[in-house]
Amino acid sequence: MTTYRHRALLDHSRSEVASWYARPGAVVRLSPPWxxxxxxxxxxxxxxxxRTELRMGPQWADGLLPGALPVRPGARWLAEHTDFRxxxxxxxxxxxxxxxxxxxxxxxxDAGTDGAEVADTVDYELPSALRxxxxxxxxxxxxxxxxxxxxxTDQTRADLDFAASLRRVPGAPSGPLKxxxxxxxGLVGTQLTALLRGAGHQVFRLExxxxxxxxxxxxxxxxxxxxxxxxxxxxxxxxxxxxLAGEPIFGAFTAKHRRALLxxxxxxxxxxxxxxxxxxDRGGPGALINASASGYYGHDAGEVDEDSAxxxxxLAGLCFEWExxxxxxxxxxxxxxxxxxxxxxxAAGGLxxxxxxxxxxxxxxxxxxxxxxxxxxxxxxxxxxxxxxxISPRLSGPVNAAAPNxxxxxxxxxxxxxxxHRPSRLPTxxxxxxxxxxxxxxxxxxxxxxxxxxRVLTDAGYVFRFPxxxxxxxxxxxxxxx
Numbered sequence: 001m002t003t004y005r006h007r008a009l010l011d012h013s014r015s016e017v018a019s020w021y022a023r024p025g026a027v028v029r030l031s032p033p034w035x036x037x038x039x040x041x042x043x044x045x046x047x048x049x050x051r052t053e054l055r056m057g058p059q060w061a062d063g064l065l066p067g068a069l070p071v072r073p074g075a076r077w078l079a080e081h082t083d084f085r086x087x088x089x090x091x092x093x094x095x096x097x098x099x100x101x102x103x104x105x106x107x108x109x110d111a112g113t114d115g116a117e118v119a120d121t122v123d124y125e126l127p128s129a130l131r132x133x134x135x136x137x138x139x140x141x142x143x144x145x146x147x148x149x150x151x152x153t154d155q156t157r158a159d160l161d162f163a164a165s166l167r168r169v170p171g172a173p174s175g176p177l178k179x180x181x182x183x184x185x186g187l188v189g190t191q192l193t194a195l196l197r198g199a200g201h202q203v204f205r206l207e208x209x210x211x212x213x214x215x216x217x218x219x220x221x222x223x224x225x226x227x228x229x230x231x232x233x234x235x236x237x238x239x240x241x242x243x244l245a246g247e248p249i250f251g252a253f254t255a256k257h258r259r260a261l262l263x264x265x266x267x268x269x270x271x272x273x274x275x276x277x278x279x280x281d282r283g284g285p286g287a288l289i290n291a292s293a294s295g296y297y298g299h300d301a302g303e304v305d306e307d308s309a310x311x312x313x314x315l316a317g318l319c320f321e322w323e324x325x326x327x328x329x330x331x332x333x334x335x336x337x338x339x340x341x342x343x344x345x346x347a348a349g350g351l352x353x354x355x356x357x358x359x360x361x362x363x364x365x366x367x368x369x370x371x372x373x374x375x376x377x378x379x380x381x382x383x384x385x386x387x388x389x390x391i392s393p394r395l396s397g398p399v400n401a402a403a404p405n406x407x408x409x410x411x412x413x414x415x416x417x418x419x420x421h422r423p424s425r426l427p428t429x430x431x432x433x434x435x436x437x438x439x440x441x442x443x444x445x446x447x448x449x450x451x452x453x454x455r456v457l458t459d460a461g462y463v464f465r466f467p468x469x470x471x472x473x474x475x476x477x478x479x480x481x482x
Contacts, residue, residue: 001101004122004145008153012160014116018087018108020160022046025197028190029159032151033057033348033379034478035144039076046090050081056098057348079104100125118156120149147478154475155380158465162384163199165463171393178237179390180221180285182206182268183244187349188341192242192383199387204238206230206245225268232278240287240390243272243326249293253314253441262318269325280332287335289389290326292319294342294375294402294450299443301450302373306340306398315444323398335396337389342375342402342452344382347476355416364417365426367433370410372449375402378472381465388462395460402452404467412469419473 010017020026022045028038034057041052054077077097084090087108094102107119122145166172179196183189184205193203202219209222223230225245235241245268247260269290276284296319297304298311310320323338330336345352358364385401407415417424433446454462466472474480 001123001125002142004120004124004142006120006145006149008118008120008149008156009111010116010118010153010157010160011114012116012164013114014108014110015087016160017116017118017156020156020163020198021090021106021108022086023198023200025194027052028194029155029198030152032148032478033346033476035148036077037348042081046081046084046086048081048084051095052079052092053077054079098127100127118153147481150481151475151478154480158380159195159198162195162387162465166199166387166391169388169392172391173239176200176202177239177391178202178204180204180206180235180238180241181244182223182242182272183246183291186244187346188344188379188382188386189244191346191379192244192386195383196387196390204234223271225264225271228267228271228274230271230275232275232282232284235275235279235284236282238285240289241272241276241285242289242386242390243269244291244386245269246291249315250445251441252438253444254438258314262321265318265322266325269322273325273329276329276334277332280334285334287337287390287393288326288329289337289339289386290323292323292338292340292398294340294400294452295319295444295448296323296340296398297450297452299448303451303453304400305453305455306400313444314440315448335393337395338398339386339389339401340398340452341382342377342400342406344379345376345472345476346379347478348379350379352416352473352476356420359416359420359422359424362423363426364413364422364424365428366410366413367428368409368430368447370408370413370427372409372447373406373451374409374412375400375406375450375452376412376469376472377402378466378476380475381472384465385457385462388460392460395456397456399456400452400454401457402454403464403469403472404454404458405469406451407469415469416473419470419477419479 027042031038037055037057039053039055042050044050056075075098078095079092080095081090081092089105089107091105101124103123105121109117109119111117179201181189181193181203184193196203204219204221206221206223208224210224221234247264249261251257295315296310297308298316299313301311310316326338327336343351347353382401389395389399413424433442437446
């Protein structure tokens with residue numbers, strides 16, 4: 001049996017920290033994007049008998065920490081809570097997973113007058129086969145645990161700080177809100193939902209059910225945007241709707257794909273707006289926060305802020321119509337925010353995850369000359385911006401959701417190579433993405449350029465958690481610990 005210990009000091013009271021851990025969403029926010037995905041749970045919060053199922057990611061086999069633990073990608077981990085003392089501690093054990101045994105105790109202690117200490121103690125055993133085949137197996141695993149707990153500490157501190165900042169937003173409601181989210185299972189939606197719940201708000205997921213709009217159970221609302229079906233009664237009492245729904249954009253811009261991209265976004269937005277219209281006089285939502293994208297400005301935009309004109313290509317037209325559909329909610333007095341999203345960075349998916357295999361294989365580098373601007377943003381800032389937009393009554397209209405320091409694509413490649421300790425000088429010619437995406441999607445996706453200026457967020461006093469690319473990459477890839 002080996003024991004691992006980690007201690008973290010936080011500038012929040014013990015009761016605040018313990019309450020955050022006990023809320024729905026904490027386990028998602030604490031799961032490192034390079035290593036773990038939450039499949040289900042916790043089934044009953046921190047109560048004894050509550051279970052959470054996790055899936056190990058491909059990081060166990062890639063170059064982030066070679067040999068940390070030779071577990072096949074996709075291996076499942078089932079944890080069960082065996083002890084819970086509210087405000088003081090809880091313990092979970094591995095019921096099924098890749099180790100011989102695992103017991104994790106979390107203690108919450110007072111630290112000074114207003115602070116808290118989170119003390120984690122892990123007792124574990126490697127399988128006998130691993131102990132015999134892999135030298136220094138415990139050292140390698142503990143190096144990985146250092147990375148995991150550094151990430152968990154950063155997430156806990158940042159989420160508690162952000163929740164406190166939301167309570168100081170001018171004009172914001174004093175109590176928790178009820179927020180409906182469409183597209184909650186996606187990369188951003190998963191983190192947003194967890195962040196809102198961790199801040200004490202109640203989240204209702206809009207879940208697609210073809211031809212059906214009946215009951216789904218607590219916290220879930222059925223809808224069918226393809227048939228424009230969403231029961232307006234389900235929105236009564238909801239404070240805000242966040243709409244992230246839409247067909248994934250990656251792929252060749254065939255006529256079929258272009259139609260699916262446009263129709264999925266318009267159908268979802270129009271369905272939500274019409275249901276909100278019917279519920280408006282009966283206590284329906286007062287705000288609609290609708291996704292949009294950097295593509296609004298066209299594929300060769302240069303420096304742009306929220307007042308800049310739309311572009312003239314396909315994605316610009318799509319975003320224009322998407323926002324136009326959302327803005328119809330203003331006709332019945334609803335506050336509307338359209339969030340023009342940059343390139344969201346997360347090791348769990350999206351642009352960054354798609355590029356990692358190339359970089360680990362030593363084939364990463366500038367794309368098409370690398371001169372195009374990349375309006376990047378961390379997934380954590382992305383979730384925070386949506387949460388702020390839902391809660392702040394002073395935000396309305398278009399919002400550029402991109403970090404204040406855009407980079408050229410060649411600089412993005414160089415930074416990523418440095419963070420993962422891989423070469424990043426091998427240029428990728430324009431012809432390479434064209435073989436996969438075709439000419440139009442290559443120009444409008446892979447080689448698009450926009451230096452988005454987040455003027456509205458800056459004027460509103462939003463402080464980016466990751467204003468610099470290096471910090472965002474190191475956090476999501478677990479490279480803050482040497």
